[in-house]
Amino acid sequence: MVFLSVCLVLPMGFSSGESGADVQTSPPNILFVMSDDHAYHQLGVAGNPLIHTPNLDRLAHTGVFFENAFCTNSLCAPARATVLTGCLSNVNGISGNSEGKGRIEQIDPDLPTFPMLLQEAGYQTGIVGKWHLPHEPRGFDFISILPGQGLYMDPEFIQGGNRIKRDGYVTDIITEMALDYLSRVDREKPFCLIYQHKGPHRPFTPAPRHTDLYQDGEIPFPETFYDNFETRLVAGKASDMRLEESLERDYADLPPGLSDNDKKRWIYQRFVKDHYRAIQSIDEGxxxxxxxxxxxxxxxxxxxxxxxxxxxxxxxxxxxxxxxMYEPSLRIPLLVSFPKRVASGQVINHMIMNIDYAPTILDFAGVAIPGVMQGESLKPLLLGRDVEWRDHIYYSYYENTWAMRAFEQSQLSDPSFNFFTAHRIGPHRGIRDDRHKLIRYYSEQDYWELFDLQKDPLELNNVYQDPDYANVVRRMTAQLSETQRLYKDVNTWEKLTLPDYN
Ligand SMILES: [Ca+2]
Known part of the structure; x- marks a missing residue:
């Protein structure tokens, strides 16, 4: 494999780039915990006064809370591939959620992932819980994963080539698996455990013991709850994103006879409370x-x-x-704790992307970071060093690109084809710095948006056509092109192949 030639494994007992008092005596263990669709502000430490997350907050208080962490393609499977490879979707090969949709995609088998590299460096490696990629996990000694999305209650797991049904609530079972793994590790060798939850993903099912949490009172409605999308044309067309149009079928107990507005408000309360409740089990675990x-x-x-x-x-x-690419979807929670090396109670506001995780983990493990990885190690930031850091982040969303292209070329005989209509959101890419965000919807008649995040943090007012922002548009458009070249995200449209509909 290509990466073997570039993988320099430092001797156990020393970490890269350290000297003097900084020298480590043993490589660290790695525990990578990832939930599914947990919004940034659903954390006590992020200032949410309602949600109860004492253990996530405890993790932050014994480590670092990153205020500005962002995903690079806000979708489950692509994000997972990015986390493992440290590469964007256009490089790692997973551009959308593909299971059951007739697409054959996998992470480029020539790309290294951080678990593969840690395994080669002598780590014992395990993964429990959600995997959600279309091929078997690579680089693990122990694997027990949910098939596809998995079930909330009495789920099956794939382990050792067999499907094993486990009784109970999925988050609790995954936690038990993590604890079991940790109790069995060989203390003579470092371990890397990837511990990934299904929750709080739709259908947002809480553990039976948590169904009454947040029962009293009302969750405040967001300021933008009744947005009319006056200056954002693509957003205005995204009907599948609307609560009342998409989630009604999830709730058999939705009271009959409600007005459209009351229905929307009822669904909001129920779904947000269930989301919070599902996070409760993650926090307990x-x-x-x-x-x-x-x-x-x-x-x-x-x-x-x-x-x-x-x-x-x-x-x-x-x-x-x-x-x-709007903030609630773009921004992700990120907490890092490593008591031996990283000072506790820090809040870091540098702009982080999820391509940075793999390089960071390898860096702390003393394993050379392959040149193909596109992220930056967060280690200098975590160790409090004064370093040059990126001044903007990049985002690129692809799902449905192939379906839209097929539709435009009249290759879809049935325009109501399910995958085409579900979440019909055009591919887009953009950049965000600490003040502005530029988004290009390149298949929607090349539609652009610019937001002034300082004046308009809720991103309601697209100022792309505003002459006062002409210089910003000019600067950021050039910066977007440069960033695309940096990340090799050019001509993606042409690279995508059409599925076989027959
Ligand atoms: Ca997800």
């Missing part, structure tokens, strides 16, 4: 895992990362789901 690591004396030398694959709209713009 994390608490048990942290307790276990502390009891076993493993906490100090374990690098723990908590994140979500993508952000989520929780009623903003009257929407659920993700996909768009």
């Amino acid at each position: 994390l608490g048990r895992v942290l307790d276990h690591l502390e009891e076993k004396g493993l906490r100090e030398n374990t690098l723990i990362v908590y994140t979500s694959d993508n952000g989520f709209f929780l009623g903003e713009y009257g929407w659920y789901d993700k996909r768009f």
